[in-house]
Amino acid sequence: MFKALNPFFMNNPTAVREFKKRLIQTEIPFDENVDLAPFTSVGIGERIAFCVRPHTEGQLNLLSPLLKKYELPYLIHGQGTNCFFHLPKNPYPGVLIQWTTRSSHIESVKTNKSAEFFVKVHTGLRKATLSRFCFTHQYEAAVWLAGIPGTVGGGIAMNAGTRLGDFSTLIYDVNRFDMTSGTITTLRPHLCDFLYRGQSFCNNNQLLTSATLRLTKSENIDSFKKKFQESLAYRKKTQPLKEKSFGSTFKNPEGNSAGALIQALGLKGTHRGDAIISPHHANFFINRDKASGGDMLALIDQTQETVFRKTGISLTPEVRPIQSFVL
Ligand SMILES: Cc1cc2nc3c(=O)[nH]c(=O)nc-3n(C[C@H](O)[C@H](O)[C@H](O)COP(=O)(O)OP(=O)(O)OC[C@H]3O[C@@H](n4cnc5c(N)ncnc54)[C@H](O)[C@@H]3O)c2cc1C
Numbered sequence: 001m002f003k004a005l006n007p008f009f010m011n012n013p014t015a016v017r018e019f020k021k022r023l024i025q026t027e028i029p030f031d032e033n034v035d036l037a038p039f040t041s042v043g044i045g046e047r048i049a050f051c052v053r054p055h056t057e058g059q060l061n062l063l064s065p066l067l068k069k070y071e072l073p074y075l076i077h078g079q080g081t082n083c084f085f086h087l088p089k090n091p092y093p094g095v096l097i098q099w100t101t102r103s104s105h106i107e108s109v110k111t112n113k114s115a116e117f118f119v120k121v122h123t124g125l126r127k128a129t130l131s132r133f134c135f136t137h138q139y140e141a142a143v144w145l146a147g148i149p150g151t152v153g154g155g156i157a158m159n160a161g162t163r164l165g166d167f168s169t170l171i172y173d174v175n176r177f178d179m180t181s182g183t184i185t186t187l188r189p190h191l192c193d194f195l196y197r198g199q200s201f202c203n204n205n206q207l208l209t210s211a212t213l214r215l216t217k218s219e220n221i222d223s224f225k226k227k228f229q230e231s232l233a234y235r236k237k238t239q240p241l242k243e244k245s246f247g248s249t250f251k252n253p254e255g256n257s258a259g260a261l262i263q264a265l266g267l268k269g270t271h272r273g274d275a276i277i278s279p280h281h282a283n284f285f286i287n288r289d290k291a292s293g294g295d296m297l298a299l300i301d302q303t304q305e306t307v308f309r310k311t312g313i314s315l316t317p318e319v320r321p322i323q324s325f326v327l
Helices: 013-023 057-069 129-134 152-158 222-238 258-264 294-310
Strands: 031-037 047-052 074-077 083-085 091-098 107-111 118-120 171-178 185-188 206-215 244-248 276-277 284-287 320-322
Touching: 013 031, 013 057, 013 276, 057 171, 129 152, 152 206, 171 284, 185 294, 258 294, 284 294, 294 320
Parallel strands: 047 091, 074 091, 083 320
Antiparallel strands: 031 047, 107 118, 118 206, 171 185, 171 206, 244 284, 276 284
């Protein structure tokens, strides 16, 4: 359910003061009137009334009734490496909930009979930290995790991965906090319906707080290290990593590659304002300077339309353009 704006709250200094007071009391770090662009890897966003950074389930328990009380639309956010903003108002009277962790420590590892390893992680943890941990302990997941930015929570929500693996293969259980009811549910794999770059067990009102990952050790260390290095080198060679992007723009259609389709139609370098299809990788759309959300959306629409007209293939965006928040 996407929510219309809440002019009442923004024009009510007493309500704003009270909201801030409660955030301070609950020790939830926050900022006001925040530029969202740095909250995305592509650098596209308007300003927002509040950004809050809870890090415990207890804080979420205190935050959710506050958002309800003031009817504040909110967005659950990781590191913004798979999204950009195109909001109808600037500043937008909503709350960005950036789920963070204060520690990069990865909790207890224990084996079961089949020599699997279980690792409990806060989902605010960066994938880069998890990937380094996996590399150090020679867990196979390091190979496909290498180089995917963002948080573990964003990774589970997007079922992030490569052709070598994705988050669906790691989940032993995941904890989900429901912002509407204030309840926490532990989901085992049979309740985790993963899709290609997505899932259907966590909606926009639900926040994945922690997960237990099941990891397997590589048996051949030399081959593991080689695959890890190759995976990073492949990324460096094929992706415009120095540019501002959100990774792949479109999901690969069944049996095809979105990048190859776009490239074959000669669309590399096409641009709308400062939003441009990378000359390096056709499925990477880049903000070359001051692209707006409108520029990026127009470029995505135009590419979808051209590909469909010329090939009959309908491309589905992998990136999430955020045009409103939920209540
Ligand atoms: C250079 C580059 C390379 C990339 N390579 C890959 C790749 O190889 N494979 C791949 O799959 N992706 C890739 N991506 C895309 C992106 O990094 C992943 O989708 C990543 O998992 C997003 O994580 P995030 O924390 O940035 O999520 P965000 O972009 O912040 O959020 C993405 C979605 O997840 C939801 N979400 C975030 N955190 C939570 C949470 N704790 N609970 C519930 N929902 C949450 C958000 O609401 C949003 O809908 C790449 C991106 C870049 C910029």
